[in-house]
Amino acid sequence: MEERGYRYFYDCEFIEDGVTIDLVSIGVVDEEGREFYAVSTEFDDRKAIPWVRRNVLDKLPSPSDKAWRSRERIRDDLYEFLVAPLRGRAQTRMELWAWYAAYDHVALAQLWGAMPALPRALPRMTKDLKQLWDDLGRPDLPVIEGDQHDALADARHNLARWRVMRDGDTPPAV
Incomplete structure (x- = not known):
């Protein structure tokens, strides 16, 4: 019997x-629509370049949001999210997918x-969606609107x- 992959699509901001590579946030969406989002309480924002400050840090939820967690808690909660299904x-084996996957995997x-x-x-x-896109001849893909560089929005987009x-379908708006 062929082993089926259970797919997770994710994005990390760092x-x-x-x-x-200092994790700021991680967003994960599985193929059935379950979602996970966490922001690290431990990254050093003093090391962020202006682009990261503007496009990532300034878009994070309020520090009082429950998404903010220690790396240890992110690790434990993420593991449970990934293995529970x-x-x-x-x-069934797990597959991780990301766009430019190398950094995200690290x-x-x-x-x-x-x-x-x-x-x-x-x-x-982590399997690389960008590489798959290149291998398929760069078909038209959905365009993300608004929340780019938000880890959960980017995971949904992935x-x-x-x-x-x-499916070779026409790309929907995301």
């Missing part, structure tokens, strides 16, 4: 200084520390992109 499902994996600490249930790589690429 501060990157050439040495460190797979419990009791035979022949930001996600760092929640567990060094790569060997990543739980066995989680994939060791799911919409994947659906268009999978």
